[in-house]
Amino acid sequence: MITIATLEDIISLEKLINSAYRGETSKKGWTTEANLLEGKRITVDELTEIIENKKNTILKYTKNNQIIGSVLLANEGNKLYLGMLTVSPELQNSGIGKQLLHEAEVHVLALGLPKIVMTVISIREELIAWYKRHGFEDTGAREPFPLNDADTIIINQPLEFIVMEKII
Template sequence: MPHSPTPLVFRAASFVDVPELVELVESAYRGDSSRAGWTTEADLLDGRRTDPESIREMIEDPRCVLLVAERSGELVACCQLEQRDEHAYFGMFAVRPGLQGAGLGKEVIAEAERRAREAGAGEMRMTVIQVRAELIAFYERRGYVRTGRLSPFPYGDERFGLPKRGDLAFELLTKAL
């Protein structure tokens, strides 16, 4: 009988987690370390994906929960869950690159959706860089729908990274809860 992995433990992030959260998000999206997983944006963007100030702002925001997933005491994934009117926004989603593809992301999304429903949200929304076909397909398999509604990529704002191409935009994906 195969050994089942230790279950994930979910909690709200605290200020003590800030350095580790920055490292986790950066490792999942930027630079060579991100290439170990499949969520890398290294071919699209250079620069930072987040910084300590942005993480602290999320932790301080009363409408926002920065959800941390731990396994055996190790921080392995995170996501932002923010109440906005009658929907919840899902963002800052990261899974350690070496652990991607093992089902952790599905568990984190399911927990975020459960919490959003419990908080009264009727819909989950997220934005994804529209050229990230494999990532969009992952979300579609979880019930998210492409809306075709695009918002411009914030070229010139280094908080979002340094684009390597000129055709980036965010597409809104939604899922009824």
């Protein structure tokens, strides 16, 4: 079941997102960043700030009272930003990500916005290909990769984001 996350979900979301992006548990899935970055992907404080911002919506995918997927949707006025699409590493390739993307499209239509935009680390070729299969296109725009205090790059290559979009 996909519903809107609340402040009560923050601890579960923090564990899920960090387990899917960083550390040993993330290596069970194909969307891991553990070979690129060390440190936490998100903190409880950052999630609290995101949820308290009325422009943001985090959708959560719940099964058996456990959050196993989530996605951040941020209303940026003329577009919807999609970020942190997360599925539990053990459940990746089960269609949960595709269902969350579909709900993001329902959300953008309800807001009356013309497109969904997102950023993906440029060297994540398999992830970029997955988004392209789901209708996203590389806009050609690039953005620098921001590091927070907890991030450490573990490869000898500068990171940048490619900007992708899907016109709705």
